[in-house]
Every structure is written in C-alpha cells, then in structure tokens.
Amino acid sequence: MSSATELLTAPIAKVLAVAQQAKFFRGLADPSRLAILEALRSGTLSVSEIVAATGLSQPNASNHLRCLSECGLVAGEPRGRFVYYRLTDPRIDELLALVGELLEGTARSVDSCENYRAD
Amino acid sequence: MSSATELLTAPIAKVLAVAQQAKFFRGLADPSRLAILEALRSGTLSVSEIVAATGLSQPNASNHLRCLSECGLVAGEPRGRFVYYRLTDPRIDELLALVGELLEGTARSVDSCENYRAD
DNA sequence: GTAATATATCACTAGGAACTGATATGTCGA
DNA sequence: TCGACATATCAGTTCCTAGTGATATATTAC
Numbered sequence: 001m002s003s004a005t006e007l008l009t010a011p012i013a014k015v016l017a018v019a020q021q022a023k024f025f026r027g028l029a030d031p032s033r034l035a036i037l038e039a040l041r042s043g044t045l046s047v048s049e050i051v052a053a054t055g056l057s058q059p060n061a062s063n064h065l066r067c068l069s070e071c072g073l074v075a076g077e078p079r080g081r082f083v084y085y086r087l088t089d090p091r092i093d094e095l096l097a098l099v100g101e102l103l104e105g106t107a108r109s110v111d112s113c114e115n116y117r118a119d
Numbered sequence: 120m121s122s123a124t125e126l127l128t129a130p131i132a133k134v135l136a137v138a139q140q141a142k143f144f145r146g147l148a149d150p151s152r153l154a155i156l157e158a159l160r161s162g163t164l165s166v167s168e169i170v171a172a173t174g175l176s177q178p179n180a181s182n183h184l185r186c187l188s189e190c191g192l193v194a195g196e197p198r199g200r201f202v203y204y205r206l207t208d209p210r211i212d213e214l215l216a217l218v219g220e221l222l223e224g225t226a227r228s229v230d231s232c233e234n235y236r237a238d
Numbered sequence: 239g240t241a242a243t244a245t246a247t248c249a250c251t252a253g254g255a256a257c258t259g260a261t262a263t264g265t266c267g268a
Numbered sequence: 269t270c271g272a273c274a275t276a277t278c279a280g281t282t283c284c285t286a287g288t289g290a291t292a293t294a295t296t297a298c
Contacts, residue, residue: 015150018157020222021215022150029144030286034137047245060287062246081244081295091221096140098217102210103139149256166275179257181276200265200274 027071032056033064040074041093044086146190151175152183155204159193160212165201 027033032054039045039053051061065085068074073092076083087093146152151173158164158172170180184204187193192211195202206212 014157017219017222018150018153021218022148022153024218024222025144025148025153029141029148031134031137031141032286034141034144038133038137048243057288058245059247059289063286066246078245078294083245089221089224091217095214095217095221098210098214099140099143100136102208102214103136103143105208151256167273176258177275178259178277182256185276197264197275202275 024071024073027068027073030064032060033068036061036064036068037073037087037092037096040085040087041096044084046082046084048082050085143190143192146187146192149183151179152187155180155183155187156192156206156211156215159204159206160215163203163205165203167201169204 028037035054035056036050039050045053047058047061047065050056050065051058054061056064065074065076069076069085072088074085075088076085078084147156154173154175155169158169164172166177166180166184169175169184170177173180175183184193184195188195188204191207193204194207195204197203
C-alpha cells in the first residue's frame, strides 16, 4: 500500500496535503460512488431513490454514502424517515464535468489501462 | 469490490463512462501517484528524478508510472538511458488546482473521513 | 402498541493493489 | 566487449475494501 513512510523527502505539510487529496480522490475512484454522485448532480435524493437510481443494494449504498459524507463530498439531511443527500459543493459538479470532457478526448488511452480491471 | 453487475438499471453507455471515470480517479487516488503528479506539475522529469523527488523505491515508482501512463495521465519519452515523463494534458494541472482549492475549504470534514486509513 | 418502512450497522468473505527484493532488459562510456 | 547506470518486470506478502446477508435503530401509520 501507499505508505507515507516512503515519502520522507517531502515537507510534512505537502505530504499531508497529498494524503488528503488521495483520500478525496478515493471517494471518487469507485464506480458505485461515482454513480451515486452522478445521480446527485441532478438534485437532492433520498437513500431509497439513490438505491433505485443506481441499482446498488441498500446496505452497500448506505456504506458508500457514509464514506462520501465523511469525505465531505455529499451531505445528508434527515427528514422524517428519509435522509436526503446532496452534493456539498458545486465545484464537485465542475470537477465531474471537467473530467468528463477530459476523458472524451483520452478515452482510448484510458481504456487501454490494464492495471485495474474494468469492473 | 465495485461490480458493474450491481448497476443494472443504468444505460450501458453511462456504466462504461462511470467505470472509465472511476479508473481515471483511481490513478489519482494514491499518495505515491499524486506525489509523482505533483512533481510533474513543474515540468518534465526522468524516472530517477521522480524517485529522488518522491522518495519512492525505483520499482515502486516505475510501477506507478506504468499505471499513470496507461491511464493517460502521464506520457514517457525514452531518451538514451533515461525516460522522461510529463503530464499529458494541462487540464490535469487544472484538476489538481481545483481540488487543491476545494480541499482548503473542506479540509476538516475530509480529515474526519475514517473509512480509509490516513496512510 | 404493533406493523411496516427507511436507513444504518455488523460479521464475514473474496479479490485487489501497494509494497519489497531480486532480477531482467537496455543503453552508454571506457 | 565489458562494466556501470537507468528502467522495467517478476514473485511473493500483507492489508484494504467492496460486496453480501442478517440485524439493529428509528420513524410513521394503523
């Protein structure tokens, strides 16, 4: 795994910033979580709506939502029996749009990445 | 792991786009790879320069570079005994800048994400 | 109060991926 | 050609994490 112990030459502050960014991108680096975020780009949704939109199992969606929530990507607001989730920052939408554009141009080269399964 | 089999309700094209984005973000979701990208933001570097800048072991850096390269984030050009790597797209720099800004504001909430170890 | 619904949590499993150390390939200089 | 250097690949280990199914908690409706 990626150990901070290997990054000894860099200043502490930079290591921390990098670790934080890595954690942030990890929130985005899973198809299920991206599907959730994609669904939330069009507006606030309850967990069951997210489950319906993504096809994820309820416990699985709940787990991913917890991660996304703790990572600050989404926020959940309980209303009665429901919990409504939304993107916390419009720049997350920007980010997804930027990457969407980026990948339209580099689709082929990214597809050829064999290090990770397509899943 | 994230299985496309769980995302049955979404259109195929969207599933593929999401999988591609997830793969892209996975390239960014590791402190070692981010350290490499961060080093490359200031310009082209050879592998040994990257090793020196990040403190990664040579085989480890090489492996991460292969992934980054196959994912289209960096490109390597052999020149004699050296291979010089650079970011393939200026928008990758944009992306990192955007996320940097984003995290300056949400630093505390992201730090509280306990789903993944700080590494 | 009791049943039904919405969400979260738990125990568990399987499969990846990030390391390390050793080794292979390839290129330059003497 | 031979030794030194730069990079890539291989084998193997450890740990993480996404998934499942069962269950707990909480809120509404009857």
